[in-house]
Amino acid sequence: MHYSIILPLLIQELGQIEGRKKFQKIVHILQCAGAPFDERFEFAQFGPFSSTLKAEIDHLDVFEILSEEQRVNTYVFSSGKRLPELRQAGLLSESPAWSGFAKGLNGKSASELEALSTTLFLLERGYQGEALDTKFEELKAHLLEFYENAKEQGLAILQNRGKWQPLQAAV
Amino acid sequence: MSETPKRGIVFRDPVHNLIHLDEDDGFLLELIDTLPMQRLRRIRQLGVSWLTYHGAEHSRFSHSMGVLHVAGKILSTLKKRYRENEEVSGLLEKNRRTVLAAALLHDIGHAPFSHAMERLFKANADHEKRTISLLKNPELGIPEKLAKVGVDVEEVASVLQKLHSRRFLCDIVSSQLDADRMDYLLRDSLFTGVEYGQYDLDWVAAHLCLGKEPLSRDDGEQNEPVLRLCLDEKRGLYAAEQLIIARYHMTMQVYFHRTTRMWEALLLCLLKKAASVSVEAGDLLDDRLPGTPPVLLEFLKTSGAISDRDFLRLDDGTLTTAMEGWRESGDQFIAELSAAFLERRKKLPDGTRVFECIELTKKDPVDFGRLMGTLEGATKDFPAWKWELDEISKWASYKDFFHTLKKTKGKENAENTTSIMLSDGNLDSIAEPVEFRSFLFKSMAENSEDVVRLYAHHTVAAEINSLVLKFNLA
Numbered sequence: 001m002h003y004s005i006i007l008p009l010l011i012q013e014l015g016q017i018e019g020r021k022k023f024q025k026i027v028h029i030l031q032c033a034g035a036p037f038d039e040r041f042e043f044a045q046f047g048p049f050s051s052t053l054k055a056e057i058d059h060l061d062v063f064e065i066l067s068e069e070q071r072v073n074t075y076v077f078s079s080g081k082r083l084p085e086l087r088q089a090g091l092l093s094e095s096p097a098w099s100g101f102a103k104g105l106n107g108k109s110a111s112e113l114e115a116l117s118t119t120l121f122l123l124e125r126g127y128q129g130e131a132l133d134t135k136f137e138e139l140k141a142h143l144l145e146f147y148e149n150a151k152e153q154g155l156a157i158l159q160n161r162g163k164w165q166p167l168q169a170a171v
Numbered sequence: 172m173s174e175t176p177k178r179g180i181v182f183r184d185p186v187h188n189l190i191h192l193d194e195d196d197g198f199l200l201e202l203i204d205t206l207p208m209q210r211l212r213r214i215r216q217l218g219v220s221w222l223t224y225h226g227a228e229h230s231r232f233s234h235s236m237g238v239l240h241v242a243g244k245i246l247s248t249l250k251k252r253y254r255e256n257e258e259v260s261g262l263l264e265k266n267r268r269t270v271l272a273a274a275l276l277h278d279i280g281h282a283p284f285s286h287a288m289e290r291l292f293k294a295n296a297d298h299e300k301r302t303i304s305l306l307k308n309p310e311l312g313i314p315e316k317l318a319k320v321g322v323d324v325e326e327v328a329s330v331l332q333k334l335h336s337r338r339f340l341c342d343i344v345s346s347q348l349d350a351d352r353m354d355y356l357l358r359d360s361l362f363t364g365v366e367y368g369q370y371d372l373d374w375v376a377a378h379l380c381l382g383k384e385p386l387s388r389d390d391g392e393q394n395e396p397v398l399r400l401c402l403d404e405k406r407g408l409y410a411a412e413q414l415i416i417a418r419y420h421m422t423m424q425v426y427f428h429r430t431t432r433m434w435e436a437l438l439l440c441l442l443k444k445a446a447s448v449s450v451e452a453g454d455l456l457d458d459r460l461p462g463t464p465p466v467l468l469e470f471l472k473t474s475g476a477i478s479d480r481d482f483l484r485l486d487d488g489t490l491t492t493a494m495e496g497w498r499e500s501g502d503q504f505i506a507e508l509s510a511a512f513l514e515r516r517k518k519l520p521d522g523t524r525v526f527e528c529i530e531l532t533k534k535d536p537v538d539f540g541r542l543m544g545t546l547e548g549a550t551k552d553f554p555a556w557k558w559e560l561d562e563i564s565k566w567a568s569y570k571d572f573f574h575t576l577k578k579t580k581g582k583e584n585a586e587n588t589t590s591i592m593l594s595d596g597n598l599d600s601i602a603e604p605v606e607f608r609s610f611l612f613k614s615m616a617e618n619s620e621d622v623v624r625l626y627a628h629h630t631v632a633a634e635i636n637s638l639v640l641k642f643n644l645a
Contacts (some may be wrong), residue, residue: 005543005544051290
């Protein structure tokens with residue numbers, strides 16, 4: 001789905017997203033879970049990152065479809081003044097199948113999402129078992145407290161791709 | 172292992188003149204002789220650009236040899252600069268073969284016509300995934316050849332996927348300062364005859380250094396500081412600007428050339444239709460895809476999800492051979508587009524363009540959404556194989572050139588560090604993204620425009636043009 005539809009749809013469903021890192025990770029995880037986001041992610045300092053997604057968000061912000069507001073220590077994304085125009089044009093469906101799943105992700109912390117997104121990135125590239133554990137620790141030692149949960153959720157997400165089962169609560 | 176003479180091996184190369192392999196680099200010769208590497212001789216580096224620039228016939232193979240050469244140059248510079256630092260020189264020595272193997276093999280996963288095919292099927296959207304699959308596939312022999320010289324294939328894969336804990340090793344093969352783009356700019360410039368792509372490789376390669384990742388956590392316990400490949404801040408700034416200007420001009424003049432992209436759109440539309448027909452026909456092949464090689468048929472039917480072995484049987488020739496047969500297709504669309512491609516015929520006998528290029532000069536997302544909603548919602552009137560949207564901002568083939576320059580309003584710190592970085596070379600110094608220092612980069616970041624085009628088959632071009640006008644996008 002084209003970004004000028006699906007990103008406003010995401011914001012419509014979530015209301016707001018606190019932090020650029022959270023925005024990136026939510027989209028990456030949704031994509032892994034089967035939602036029709038087209039962005040290409042690469043591994044960067046804070047885990048999977050898409051410079052395409054960043055440019056798309058900037059573009060939608062310039063046209064006031066999304067709003068990116070700088071607050072102390074973070075940026076908050078919400079509906080822009082012109083988002084209702086997309087709704088009036090009938091371009092935003094009421095509630096996509098992935099809406100509840102996305103809301104579940106938005107309730108997690110940026111660190112939890114970074115751990116889950118990193119785990120999914122590794123799983124999709126064939127890491128499993130001990131190799132997965134070792135690579136995660138090598139790359140994200142400071143997120144080890146979230147790893148076991150991320151691994152369980154990551155495997156479930158890939159197994160149930162497109163089924164939109166709710167994420168289990170973080171341990 | 173291959174016997175390598177004591178004097179080493181020398182290859183002639185049109186860009187770098189001579190490419191040397193040392194006596195103890197025989198494993199690279201063995202890797203060059205593998206099927207995945209040899210196949211790259213039959214895949215053109217620039218997809219369908221040869222239809223615009225007749226000299227652009229160079230292959231992914233020659234580019235891969237060039238990347239190997241430039242990676243060797245970068246390693247030599249770093250080795251010399253940090254010869255007195257035991258940790259860095261030890262790391263470079265230990266990982267030299269891993270980096271060289273990654274540089275040589277980085278493109279083995281390319282489908283026919285290089286990046287063009289990444290837009291056809293999701294399964295091929297990222298050639299790097301196929302590269303990793305081919306790299307690790309024991310049947311293809313690469314892991315064994317690497318193991319013989321003590322190189323772990325997983326380490327090579329880590330470098331290619333930017334998952335290696337020593338990030339600067341990944342940067343040598345894949346970053347804004349990598350051996351990949353340092354070679355392709357010069358090579359593509361030479362073979363297209365577009366001289367804007369030239370820059371001073373020797374100067375850039377000689378002034379590389381390391382610096383601390385600005386976003387790295389330095390808590391001293393759980394995470395070690397991350398080192399990145401940088402340009403020397405005193406001598407590298409103008410070289411970086413020259414490199415970026417070269418990329419900008421090559422992007423606009425060659426990679427995103429309006430006519431080249433039209434041929435790519437035509438090819439994609441032809442293959443989308445062929446894929447749809449192959450699924451419809453199932454095992455009962457009719458007259459719509461005559462003479463299709465079985466491996467291509469499988470590729471089309473499975474939306475690109477074929478085995479590594481079958482993938483290696485696909486090259487540019489497989490597709491053009493199929494098109495030769497498709498000229499006689501019972502499907503008029505397939506026959507017309509195959510003939511147009513093979514004969515490089517942009518117009519029908521009555522002067523109508525086979526594909527019309529419609530530039531979208533206004534980019535309001537609401538208007539754009541209305542247009543896309545109409546096109547995607549009316550698949551009967553506008554089937555997917557009759558039009559192709561081409562957005563430079565979606566075009567990651569050359570590693571997000573434009574996005575490295577984007578600047579977010581009010582930004583004080585880097586949100587990500589995928590751009591070129593400068594450092595004084597001291598390992599304790601924090602590197603700085605070059606756009607913070609360069610007036611030229613800042614200006615390009617603030618003023619670069621996206622290019623959005625719609626290519627439409629002549630049977631729908633007039634209607635799509637009307638919609639573009641109706642939605643105020645032209």
